Amino acid sequence: MAEKAEINSKFFTSVHLDQDLCKGCINCIKRCPTQAIRVRNHKAVITKEFCIDCGECIRICPHHAKLPTYDKLSVLQNYEYTVALPAPSLYGQFNNLDDVNIVLTALKNIGFDDVYEVSGAAEIASELSRTYIKEHPEKYPIISSACPSVVRLIRVRFPNLLEHLLPINPPVELAAQAARQRAMEKTGLPAEKIGVIFLSPCPSKVTAMKSPLGMEKSSIDAVCAIKDVYVELLPKMKEVEEPEELAISGKIGVGWGASGGEAGGLINDNYLAADGIENVIRVLEDLEDQKFSSNLEFIELNACSGGCVGGVLTVENPYVAKVKLKHLRKYMAVAGTHLGEAVMPSEPMWTQDVEYEPVFRLGNDRRESIAKMARVEELCEKFPGLDCGSCGAPTCKALAEDIVRGEAREHDCIHILKEYIHRLSGEMSRLDD
DSSP states (O other): OOOOOOSSSSOBBBBEOOTTOOOOSSHHHHOOOOOOOOETTEEEEEEEETOOOOOHHHHHHHOOEEOOOBBOOOGGGGGGEEEEEOOOGGGGGGOOOOOOHHHHHHHTTTTSEEEOOOOHHHHHHHHHHHHHHHGGGGGOOOEOOOHHHHHHHHHOGGGGGGGBBBBEEEHHHHHHHHHHHHHHHHHHOHHHHEEEEEOOOOOOOOHHHHHHHSSSSSSSSSEHHHHHHHHHHHHHHHHOOSSOOOEEEEEHHHHTTTTHHHHHHTTSEEEEEEESSSHHHHHHHHHHTOOOOOOOOOEESSSSSSSGGTTTTTTTTTHHHHHHHHHHTTOOOOSOOGGGOOOSSSBOOSOOOOOOOOOOOOOSHHHHHHHHHHHHHHHHHHOOOOOOOOOOSSSHHHHHHHHHHHHHOOOGGGHHHHHHHHHHHHHHHHHOO
């Protein structure tokens, strides 16, 4: 099994730090969209309550000190029967691919007993989404819940938008439910002896498995990285002469692998699609400020640039992968020709509400929070406002909040410390006189 990140009762994070590799630079604190990272004692520290597992720190770290948590392919040995759930973004990793059955057959040849395309479940999710959007105009604009990082971001930072989330389980969960049900019927094995393993483009899917939202327990047993599977698949794909007919998806399902694919599957022009965590935050801020047209029905948001093809567990440039998916979809049917054989998932909708988690709140109640915010403003007036990062926090305001929380000191600001030393030196000089 792969190295596991620390778990507590509330928060699981799939991004962890290698202390030995960390040099204490400030690249990560400047890039983190939720200011979840500080540099203390010359090492980065990740506040897991703030982390949304977007993987930006992994992408930006020049020393490769930020690492994703996921399972190695050896996890297959833990089960009597295994089913691979390939993400649609996997298909965008290969050159000149014209038949996804080559990839699916190769997956069986590297050790999986069966495969179930997540893109097949994505087409079911598209159908469910079309129905839900049509029946719930009071929720417009409805926000996609397919990206775990986006859902987590809304949960901790944009609570007013929670009611707009699409309450449908993501395609990978639908695929896992259907895959396990099909495997049990096919083999007669009990559920616990069947391993349903997702081949993921990003670490946030690990978090979604370990700490799911909208459901009590995930149907996925393990999550492996596309980059690990890619290395094993390449030689096996070259050996495939007559691929098995395993695909159950078409253009709509495979399109989910890149930004705009989910919205395109709705067959609806009243949508907005944004990718890249900074763009996602801008959209959510504008939505909270009611800057969008009342005609907007659906918003698709992907934390990674380019969509899932931009995940940090992939190998191909996201925009090249997006073009490859477009080429692959060119000669596909609109929906899977074998979709009639797909098993309908047992629980397609959320069974639990996704609630606001006020991790950024400074106080335990309104009065205490107001008092602490006043203290933050007071401290910000003392700081130079350069947001230089020398204190180990991304901004002067973040440092002020850390001080109010009792996690930092005023003298952590190099400019305040410099003034203090000058003042102390002057006092010492007067005493000597």
